[in-house]
Each structure stands twice: as C-alpha cells, then as structure tokens.
Amino acid sequence: MKILIAEDDNVTRHILEKSVTEMDFEVVSCKNGHDAWKILQSENPPHLLILDWMMPGMDGLEICRKVREQAKEPYTFILLLTSKGEQDDFVKGMEAGADDYVVKPFNHNDLRVRLKAGRRIVELNEELLYVRDNLEKQATHDKLTGLYNRHFMVEILEKEFSRALRHQSDLSCLLLDLDNFKDVNDTFGHTFGDLVLREFSAGLEQNIRKSDISIRYGGEEFMVLLPNTGIAGAQNIAEKIRATCEKKRYDDGHNSTTVTVSIGIASIKQHQLIDDKEIVACADKALYRSKAEGRNRITVYMKKPSWISNNNEISEDNNLGHLKENIAVVLEKTKKSSIESLELLTRDLSSDEHKQHNHDIKRYITLIGEKLALPPAIIETFKRAANFHDYFKILLRKTFKTKHIVLNKEERTEIEDHPYMLTELIDSFDFFANEKSILQYHHENFDGTGYPDGLKGNEIPLGARIFAMVDAITAMLSGRLHRVKLSPEEMIIELADKAGTQFDPMLVSLFLDIIERQELFSVPVEALEQAREKVCEKK
C-alpha cells in the first residue's frame, strides 16, 4: 500500500521513511503542504497519510480539512504528527479530520501499531467499495454478456429520452434480434448459444461509440440507444452491426456457425416522438418488418408499410387491372422474402461453387429472356425457379445426410433432383391453392346448373359447397343481395326447397341438425321436422 509522508524536517522524515519501508509500505514523501496536496490530486494517490502539523505552505490541518471535503473513495486515513508539549492541540487536529496522531519524537512501535490500524481501515473500506460496485454492476448488468440489463434499460431510456427532449437533440433506438437463434440452441446446445450471445455482444460494443448504450433486452434481443444521433447515423451504425454479424463465424473448437441479425430503427426527430415508450414500440414494429421481409436486414420505422406509402398507392378506382397490380406488389414482397428466408437456411450449407452455379444460371436465363423479349415479371419467375431448385437441392442433401441413409452417388443425385420431390416442396409455397378452389367454384350448383364450369355433386370441392350454402344463408337472413329479408323459419323452408338443386342435401340436413342441437335460431320443432322430411325425399 502506498503511504504519503509530508514532513519538512529532514531528520524526522528520514526516520519515518525507514520505519514505514520496514512495514512494506510504498513510500511517497515530500517536504511541504503544497507538494503533499499535489500528490493527493494525482492519479492513483496514497490513501494513508502521515502529515506533519507545522509545515511551510499548507499545514497538516489544512490538508486534513481539504481531504475530508473532497471525500474521495476509498477512505483516506490521516495520521497527524504533533510535537511534544502540544498534545492539547490534538483535539483541534482530530476535529479537522485526522484519524489519529503521534507525538514527536515518536516511538517506533507507536507509529507501527497506528499505521497498522490505518491500513486495516483503508483495506476494509476498499473491500466494501468493491462489494458495493459489484452489487451495483449485478443490478444493472447482464451476467452473460456484460451489457446493461433490461431492468436498467427502463431507467436509462427515460433519462436519455428526457435529456434529448430538454436539449432538443436527437436520440435513436435500435432493436436487434438474432435470426433463427432457436435453431442455434437446438443444433449446438445452449452452451454454444451462450457463446454466440457473448461474442455477438462483444462485436456489438465494437461497432458503437463510447457514449452509446447497449442493452441485452431479452433472450436474443438487444437494444442500442444512440444519443445525439439522427436516423441517418443510426442507419449507418445498424448496417455496420448487421454486416459485422453476417461475416463473423462463431466457433468453439467443435462447432462452428454463422448468425445473422435483424434490426429495427426509430428516432425522436424522424418519428416526432414525445414519449420514451413510443420509441421502443416504433423500433419494435420496424424490427418486425425486418423479420417479415426475410431477416438479416435493417428497417427504419414507417407509419405505413412501404408498399402502400411510396409509389404504389392503392388506386381508388375499381379497375381490376390496378387492383391486380397492387396485389401483385404485395405478393412480390412475399415471394422475395420467402426466397430470402430459404437462402438464409442454406447459408452455411452452400459452397462457393454452388453460389457461382446459381449466379451463372440466373445470368443465362436473363440473357435468353431478354433476347426473347419476355416481360420482366416472367424472367423473374424463371430466376426464382432456379433459386428454388438450388436451395431445395442443398436442403435435401442435408436432410439425407443427417438421416444416415446410405446412398450411392447416383441414387443421391436422383433423389435430390427428382421433379416429384422438388414439386412437393414448391407446393408448400403454393399456400393459397386450396383457397383458390373455393373462390373458383362457390357459384356451382349441386345439380350442375351453376357456373363457371357446371360441376355437379361431389365434383364441386367440399369447401366450395359449404361456402355456397353458408353464404346464401347469411344473405337470406340479412336481406343482402337484393333479397327480401327472411325469418329463420322462412330461411329453413327455402334451404329445404333448394336442397339437391342449389345445395348439397347432405350439408342441408347436417345444418338442420346443427340448428336444433345448438339452438342456433328460435324455430318451431315442427318446421325443422318438415324441412328434414323434404330434404330426405330429395336425397
């Protein structure tokens, strides 16, 4: 431990230096009060002081008072030296802030025990401060990553937000979420997942400035607050974080993987925010869009989804062409994000060779398509097919590898490239195929007199038959579609009348049962009975 000796008399100082050195203190000494004060203001100053009372410049008492006024941490223990015959003054010394005193000429043992007590007090105080700082850190920091925790986030966000409003400066908020992190945990275990979280956090801190605040917001969710930073600066930092994450390889010697991150951004000025909860909500919505549009990207919060706000305003007129175009824009986004999600799945599996192959194929498709003057949308479709083909093959290879099915090379190639296999997979993306059949056939009649195709009986898809009936029922009961509004009883009669012609009689009697069991409408039992009989005749 360092100790300061301030004594103007050379003989006394020499004796003090010797005693203290024998006690294994590291000695810093000086001859007057001003030098003593200078040493105390330096970096890493001594916390144990032996001060002579009477010194040129600044005397011991004055230093005592100033040290107590500053009250630095850890505690500074002060031993005051007084001369024989001045013992009465020690009260004055202690009142000025000295902890103990020694009378000159001092006895070596006297000095030793007093310094030992002083050292004990400083050490105890240091320990206490260490524990306090640790507790403070635990309360505000996340144990795994060392970033601030969510608990502290509430406090700091409120502070930073109101500071920004007060100074009319800007504040940006990034919300980050690691993509498909559950897969990392499921594939490599939670220990590896923790490694990813730790290393991602370390990388995160390297991409932000000292004044920025990074927080572990949840499991694999993070927040970065950027004081004095507008939307453009925030986008820069977010993109840096995203790009760094994408390039980084996580490796524990056994397993190795890459991870991507989706980011949502909001700023006080850009989004005219007045409440700190708003900035998080906006960043969260933007993050959601990053996820929905295929992950591994940054999104600035926008009040309306971009496909409505920019140049693609849905037009007011009822022109079907316009409507189709607008819907096509929505679908284009969906298709793009589907393919990008798929690409992300294959990211760690595809080799450079694969990527080159995929790139070449798409290039040739474009060249040929343009030569044939095909519409760009068609060329896009062809290129997407090429992507699906390549990604599916890569994923199929992984699947068969992990299943430990022993196949020779030809068998494998055949399975991976088999049209049925590939169509079965692409069918999963044809997610509205079933809905389409209902929309197409809900005006068909059971007896084959409907349109557009004049299908009959069970040729009409079940969904279309159900929809046709329930749609008619609600229309009858509400008087919709230029009909006279019918009472439930009248509706039942009409339903029974049209069973077998317009409606599927099986469905009609099924619905009559439901009406009775669930007491859907208040209908006399006799009416139901009559209707049932009528339907039975037609079956």
Next chain:
Amino acid sequence: MGNNRTFDKDELLKRFDGEKEFLAELIEIFANDTPEQFSEIQKAVDNRNGKDLEKSAHKLKGAIANFGEKAAFETALQLEMMGRNNRLDGVEEAYDTLVKEVEHLVNELKEFVK
C-alpha cells in the same frame, strides 16, 4: 554544559534498535541541515519577525528531539514560544545559546558514532 553529556547514549541507541549506521546517517543529515536552519532563525531574529521565528525554531526543535537531548531542545522551545507570543526580549541571547548548544550536540553525536 561544557563537556557534560547532553543525551543518554544507551537510550539513543535503543531508540534506533542499535543501528549505529542509521544513527550516523541521521547525524550527518542533522549536521548538514543546521547551518541553513540557523540562518533562518537568525533572519527571523534580525527582522524581529515572531511568526518566522516560531516556525524556524519549531523545525529545529523537532530535529533535536529525535536525539533525546534536553538543553538544546529547551532553548529551541523557548525561542519558538518567544516567536509565538511575539515577546522578543532577550531573543539574541537565547539564539546564541542555541547555536552553542546545537554545535556541542553535533560534536558529541559525531564522536559517539565514530
């Protein structure tokens, strides 16, 4: 005074755990410092400056105290008090006495550690 022993040699040696070499070091420092200390006291006396006298005499007194000596210590204390109370009657005489006593002490100490 004169050739009288002014300090207890055994006591002094005990105070420094019998380390004669260290004691010799201290005596060397003391002997080297005294001329400057005297001139400071002399200046205060000449200027009739009580405050400076108090300070300079106090400092020398502290140095003397380390050797467990009585006579020079008492004279230095006397000068210090004169300065503190700013009652400077007989200050020159006291100063002359102090010089003699300290010189005597230095000689005795040097003799002791030879």
